[in-house]
Amino acid sequence: MPNLRKQVGKVFSQLIILIIFCLIQNNICIFAQNNVRSERLTNFLSMNTEKLQQEADAFLQSLDPELQIRQTNAIEEAMNGDYTSLIQVRNSRNIAKPLIKGVKARYISEKMRIYYPEDLKKGEQLPCLIYLHGGCWVFGSINSCSEYCMQLVKQSRIVVVALDYALSPTNPYPAALNDIDQCTDYLIGNCESLNINPKRISLGGDSAGGNMAIVAAIQRKQKGKQPYASLIAFYPVTKAWNDESNSWKTYGKHSGLEAALMDIGNKSYAGKNEATNPEISPAMYTDKDLRLLPKTLIVAADRDILKDQGREFYERIYDLGIDAEYVLIPHTYHLFITVKGQQEAFDISVKLSGDLINQGR
Secondary structure, three states, rough: OHHHHHHHHHHHHHHHHHHHHHHHHHHHHHHHHHHHHHHEEEEOOOOHHHHHHHHHHHHHHHOOOOOOHHHHHHHHHHHOOOHHHHHHHHHOOOOOOOOOEEEEEEEOOOOOEEEEEEOOOOOOOOOEEEOOOOOOOOOOOOOOHHHHHHHHHHHHOEEEEEEOOEEEEEOOOOHHHHHHHHHHHHHHHOOOOOOOOEEEEEEEEHHHHHHHHHHHHHHHHHOOOOOOOEEEEEOOOOOOOOOOOOHHHHOOOOOOOOHHHHHHHHHHHHOOOOOOOOOOHHHHHOOOOOOOOOHHHHEEEOOOOOOHHHHEEEHHHHEHOOOEEEEEEEEEEEOOOOOOOOOOHHHHHHHHHHHHOOOOO
């Protein structure tokens, strides 16, 4: 019996050691997986965090505290049939900017404006970005994103086409998505005369524009059409409702995008459709559909109600095997692409965009 007890005790001890070893190995694997993701989340650009914070703080202080209240009210009035205030809001965000040195632009249709290098050579075919401005699907215009378009052309030597897509509440979902599809078909069909490489057409947008860029990229593959080379989404809407996330609760008031404005914009765009429709809220897509995404870059604002849902969306598509990168720009507020005041964040975003679009060129 004593020998039996010793043998049982020895086996038990070995079993405990084996269990402990397995647990340690498992933790190492978990750490390694998380570490891989953390490396994907790291932005290796040298960010001046002090400057980012100074500019972001000054930007927030410069905002009219009543502006988003007026915008929210204007959308609500328009949804009830009175567009007077909404037209005023739209006009205030539709101010043309002069072209910068080295960049030319022209309208190729009533809804499309093309930006291209001034020294563009005959027959030269460049990568192209179709860009979708933000504005809660309700306001914003080709002019509101023109600085981004021009700087991207100048710094990265590509072609950018800004699209003046249909706005809600007059034209709710899916009108704007139809415009994006038609725009893409037109560019592919006229690529030679527009100096565009048809195999290097990317799609991008900010906020509501980022939402539609994600959806349109999936739709192209679902329809069996030529896919986009890559996708860029700045602080995109991935859930068109109050997601009750920490970032939504923390930055829902007194920030670059307030919850009340986002909420009414979501409702305006959805119209009579459910917000859970994946073509309105791409977070609701199945894994099978999300695997249709091209190489994707998501750039997030730090102090933004949409931060958490954007990060969650990135983690999901990355885990599904999408070649995706996520960059969180510290201290920033919403709007750094289309509204002046956060120059460092804007400059970082232009460089990130150009690097992605020119990959494999």
